[in-house]
Amino acid sequence: MQLGANWFHESRMRVHLRVIISLLLIAAGLLYGSSRADAHAQLLETVPEAGARLTHSPEEIKLVFNEAVETNVGSIDILDSLSREVEVKSVKTNSDRTVVTIDLPGMDDGIYTVAYRIVSEDGHPISGSYVFVVGNPPAAKDASTFDLQSHLGHSDHGAASTQLTSAELVLYAIRVLYYGTLLLAAGIMLWTGLVRFNRPEALPIVRGWSLATVRAFLFGSILYVFFHAREVMEGQPLSEWGRLLTRTAVGTTWLSIVVLSLLGFVVLRGGGVVRIGWAILLLAAESWSGHASANDPKALTVALDAVHLLAASIWAGGLALLLVFWFKDRKEAGRFAVQFSGGAAASLAVLVLSGIGMTMLFITRKSYLWLTSWGVMLTVKAGLALLVIAAGAMLRARVRRGDLPRASLLKLDGLLMAALIVVTALFTYISPLPANEPVSYHQMGADMHLSLRVTPNVPGDNKVTLKLWLPEQTGAPKSVVLRFRSDLHPDAPIDIPLEPYVDDEIDAFEGYGKYTYRATGPYIPHPGQWTAEIRVMDKDDNELVRTTEFKNY
Numbered sequence: 001m002q003l004g005a006n007w008f009h010e011s012r013m014r015v016h017l018r019v020i021i022s023l024l025l026i027a028a029g030l031l032y033g034s035s036r037a038d039a040h041a042q043l044l045e046t047v048p049e050a051g052a053r054l055t056h057s058p059e060e061i062k063l064v065f066n067e068a069v070e071t072n073v074g075s076i077d078i079l080d081s082l083s084r085e086v087e088v089k090s091v092k093t094n095s096d097r098t099v100v101t102i103d104l105p106g107m108d109d110g111i112y113t114v115a116y117r118i119v120s121e122d123g124h125p126i127s128g129s130y131v132f133v134v135g136n137p138p139a140a141k142d143a144s145t146f147d148l149q150s151h152l153g154h155s156d157h158g159a160a161s162t163q164l165t166s167a168e169l170v171l172y173a174i175r176v177l178y179y180g181t182l183l184l185a186a187g188i189m190l191w192t193g194l195v196r197f198n199r200p201e202a203l204p205i206v207r208g209w210s211l212a213t214v215r216a217f218l219f220g221s222i223l224y225v226f227f228h229a230r231e232v233m234e235g236q237p238l239s240e241w242g243r244l245l246t247r248t249a250v251g252t253t254w255l256s257i258v259v260l261s262l263l264g265f266v267v268l269r270g271g272g273v274v275r276i277g278w279a280i281l282l283l284a285a286e287s288w289s290g291h292a293s294a295n296d297p298k299a300l301t302v303a304l305d306a307v308h309l310l311a312a313s314i315w316a317g318g319l320a321l322l323l324v325f326w327f328k329d330r331k332e333a334g335r336f337a338v339q340f341s342g343g344a345a346a347s348l349a350v351l352v353l354s355g356i357g358m359t360m361l362f363i364t365r366k367s368y369l370w371l372t373s374w375g376v377m378l379t380v381k382a383g384l385a386l387l388v389i390a391a392g393a394m395l396r397a398r399v400r401r402g403d404l405p406r407a408s409l410l411k412l413d414g415l416l417m418a419a420l421i422v423v424t425a426l427f428t429y430i431s432p433l434p435a436n437e438p439v440s441y442h443q444m445g446a447d448m449h450l451s452l453r454v455t456p457n458v459p460g461d462n463k464v465t466l467k468l469w470l471p472e473q474t475g476a477p478k479s480v481v482l483r484f485r486s487d488l489h490p491d492a493p494i495d496i497p498l499e500p501y502v503d504d505e506i507d508a509f510e511g512y513g514k515y516t517y518r519a520t521g522p523y524i525p526h527p528g529q530w531t532a533e534i535r536v537m538d539k540d541d542n543e544l545v546r547t548t549e550f551k552n553y
Contacts, residue, residue, distance in 0.1 A: 042065065042067075042126075042435060042436070043063060043064070043126070043128060044065060044436075044438075044455065044458070045064040045438070045455045046061070046062065046063055046064070046114070047060075047061065047064075048061070048132045049132070050130035050131065050132070051130070051131065052132045052133070052504070052505050053132070053133040053504075054132065054133065054134050054135070055504045056504070057104065057106050057107040057108075057134050058104060058107075059103070059104060060102060060103050060104055061101070061102040061114060062099060062100070062101050063099070063100040063114075064098065064099050065098050065099075065100070065120070066098070066436075066456070066458070067098065067120050067121055068096060068097040068098055068120070068121040069093070069097055069118050069121065069126065070097075070118060070119040070120070070248040070249065071091055071093055071118055072247040072248055073118070073119055073233065073236070073240060073244040074116075074118040074119055074125070074232070074233070074236065075115075075116070075118075075236065076100065076102060076117075077113075077114075077115045078102065078112060078113070078114055078115075079113040080107075080110050080111075081110040081111045081112075081137060086104070086105070086107065088102050088105070089103035089104065089105060091103075100116075100118075107134055108134070109135030109136055109137050110133075110134055110135070110137045111133050111137055112132055112133070112134060113129055113131050114129060114130055115128075116128060116129070117235065117236075119244070121249060121250065123228065123232070123250035123253075123254070125231055125232045125234070170227070171227055171228075172425065172426060174220070174223045175425035175426070175428075176426075177220045177223065177224075178220040178221060178223070178224035178425070179421050179424055179425045179428075180220070180418075180421045180425075181213065181216040181221075182220070182221075182286060182313075183309075183312055184213045184217070184313075184316055184317055185213040185214055185216070185217035185261075185282075185317075186279040186282050186283055186309075186310075186313040186317065187279075187312075187314055187315070187316050187318060187320065188209060188213050188317040189210070189264075189275040189276070189278055190275070190276055190279045190310075190313060190314055191314070191317050191318050191343075192210055192272070193271075193272035193275035193276040193279070194272065194276070195336070195339055199329075199331075201331075201332065202325070202329060202332045205324060205328050205329060205332070206321070209320075210268055211265075211268060213317075213320075214261070214264040214265060217261050217264065218258075218261040218262065218264065221258050221261045222258060222261075224254075224257075225254040225255075225257065225258055229241060229244055229245070229251075232244060249288070250289055253285055253288045253289040254289065257285050257286065257289075260278065260281060260282045260285060261282075263278065264278065279310075280310070283306055283313065286306075286309060287302045287303075287306040287309060288302060300361065301358065301361050301362075304354050304357050304361070305358060307350060307354045308351060308354040308358065311347040311350035311351045312351060314346075314347040315347040315348060315351070315388075316417050316421070318340045318343055318344060318347075319340070319344070319417055320414075320417075321336060321340070322337060322405070322410065323410055323414050326405065326407070326410055333405065337405050341392075341396040341399045341400070342396075344392050344396075345396060351385065352389075355382075355385075359378065359432075362432040362433070363433065372430075372431065372432065372433065373430050374431060374432040374433075377423060377426065377430070380423055381420065381423050381424065384416055384419050385420070387412075388420070391409055391416065394406075395410070395413065434553040435553075436456065436458050436552045436553055437457060438456055438457050439452060439457050439532070439548075439550045441453075441548040443546060446471075447470075447471070447474075447544060448469065448470055448544050449468070449469035449509060449512065450466070450468050450469070450536075450546060451465075451466070451467040452464075452465070452467075452482075452534065453465040453466075454524075454532075454550065457524070457550065458524070458552055459524055459525065459526050459552060460522055460524070460525075461520065461521060461522050462520070462521075462522075462523060462524055463519075463520050464482070464496055464498075464518060464523065465516070465517075466480070466482055466516070466517045466518070466534065467514065467515070467516045467517075468480065468514070468515045468516075468536060469509050469513065469514050470513055470536075471513075472511055472512065472513050474513075475513070475539050476515060476539070477515060477537060477538055478537040478538060479536075480498060480515070480534075480537075481533075481534070481536075482496040482517075482519075482532065482534055482535075483495055483496065483532070483533045484523055484524065484530055484531070485530065485532075485533060486528055487528060487529040487531075488526070493533070494523055496523050498517035498518065499518060499519060500515070500516065500517055501516055501517065502516075503516040524552065527552050527553050528551070528552070529549065529551050530551065530552070531547055531549050532547065532548050533545070533547050534546045
């Protein structure tokens with residue numbers, strides 16, 4: 001009978017392992033296949049626009065982002081046709097740090113490249129470059145040099161690579177190490193601050209593992225900060241690293257985490273209040289360096305994230321201690337299991353509630369859950385959490401009956417903890433929102449060429465530019481109508497109040513007259529699938545109709 005029972009438990013353990021491994025493989029596959037469009041901060045708009053050909057030098061360049069950015073580190077370079085750096089007058093940001101303005105000196109005719117590498121508020125590097133042209137550069141009169149048709153929409157802009165590099169794999173491994181040691185160090189500090197381990201046999205175990213987790217966390221935090229700082233400061237001299245760590249919000253948070261990890265050795269000699277205080281400060285600092293710090297309302301999202309981390313560390317640290325006691329001292333394992341089962345139940349309840357709260361704040365539409373890798377990985381994380389709750393319920397039931405925890409349940413709980421840490425390390429590095437892309441539609445035709453741009457293509461205010469090229473014999477259009485129609489309200493189109501303007505871009509087509517219109521305003525009131533309808537009436541009352549579809553989130 002005992003042999004049969006053992007076989008049954010081992011078989012069930014193998015089933016649990018297969019479930020966990022399957023969930024982790026799904027998460028890894030999602031990470032492997034996720035586009036770099038999952039980047040956190042995005043460049044929404046540039047002035048001048050990418051590919052613009054201007055008749056005279058602009059006075060300034062503007063970069064508009066969807067999140068606050070740090071300009072005290074990194075670089076924003078303006079390069080001329082010979083890759084020489086143009087000395088700018090100043091670089092400044094607006095009050096919420098979402099618009100970067102570069103004041104320029106007068107520039108000669110030429111091809112200019114804007115290259116930027118800065119840091120978003122949540123610590124992720126943002127980099128990119130684009131080209132604009134001033135005047136008619138003598139060294140490149142052939143328009144094909146500028147690939148003009150590319151920026152009008154004729155050619156593929158290129159897809160971002162979806163394959164992970166070895167450097168990225170190392171970074172993810174370090175994130176797993178960091179999050180694991182963070183939760184264990186904070187959790188064990190909390191438990192040793194709340195519970196008295198008075199038995200002589202238990203004290204050396206507790207002290208030894210407390211010291212081991214603090215050492216591991218120091219190692220993990222230094223690696224975490226170093227590799228993330230290296231990613232942010234790629235191409236920058238080491239002398240600039242000090243500015244990152246002292247003059248940016250994310251840098252000072254990273255520095256404070258490393259300082260707290262060093263103070264952990266001193267805290268080990270303190271009492272329970274000191275240990276609990278250290279753990280809370282550490283988790284609060286971590287909450288300021290991720291998604292929560294880049295979302296509104298910031299105070300609420302950061303507070304929820306801190307509570308979520310606190311609950312996770314109580315569960316992870318307590319489970320780690322219970323596993324250690326199980327292998328080292330079964331009597332102490334039985335005593336601690338009574339206290340852990342109650343704390344674990346409460347922490348899991350808080351984890352679920354705070355996780356739901358943060359998800360509701362991060363994403364505003366349920367559909368985003370299956371439109372992004374973040375949403376699908378959240379589902380994986382939820383599946384693992386359900387297994388944890390089921391294992392915890394069985395463990396608590398045995399403890400309440402006065403039995404020792406079953407070894408198979410403890411091992412399953414430990415595997416689930418490891419799986420959750422891996423998923424969380426990946427999960428916290430990708431964006432919870434799908435990326436919006438500006439609309440850039442161009443169509444050629446014998447009767448009409450047209451170009452439609454909508455930037456940044458987000459719910460709310462947008463800049464709309466419509467350009468038409470009609471055959472010279474046709475003349476100017478009699479009327480031009482642009483309508484946006486939502487799939488949610490197809491019978492209620494929005495007419496865009498276009499106004500003619502003088503365009504500085506040099507994008508003429510031989511034999512065609514050019515007519516340009518624009519509008520700025522809240523003409524996309526909500527996210528969804530949209531259809532742009534362009535109706536052009538010529539002088540002979542012939543109507544030309546073109547449509548294109550676009551989506552935003």
